[in-house]
Amino acid sequence: MSIAASLILMAIGAILAFAVRDTMDSVDLTAVGYIVMALGAAALLITLVMMTTRRRTDVIQAPGRTVIVEPNQIDPRL
Numbered sequence: 001m002s003i004a005a006s007l008i009l010m011a012i013g014a015i016l017a018f019a020v021r022d023t024m025d026s027v028d029l030t031a032v033g034y035i036v037m038a039l040g041a042a043a044l045l046i047t048l049v050m051m052t053t054r055r056r057t058d059v060i061q062a063p064g065r066t067v068i069v070e071p072n073q074i075d076p077r078l
Contacts, residue, residue, distance in 0.1 A: 001043045001046070001047055002047065003044060003047055003048075006040050006043040007040065007044070008040075009036055009039055009040030010036075010037050010044070012033075012040075013038070013039070013040055014037055016032055016036060017029075017032075017033025017034050017037060
């Protein structure tokens with residue numbers, strides 16, 4: 001899930017929790033709003049953790065050879 005989708009979930013949850021004053025017999029919209037906000041916050045946290053722990057590599061191509069360099073690694077072949 002992307003950051004934008006997480007923020008949209010949080011916004012929908014906030015609207016349900018704070019702005020909607022409609023009553024339904026079997027559903028508490030305020031509680032549903034809080035649940036949706038919590039899901040959006042959890043999805044945002046997971047997205048940010050996945051983005052920061054993603055492995056990044058650089059591919060250096062020269063005529064006749066290709067070298068893949070990991071981050072913070074010095075390649076003696078360069």
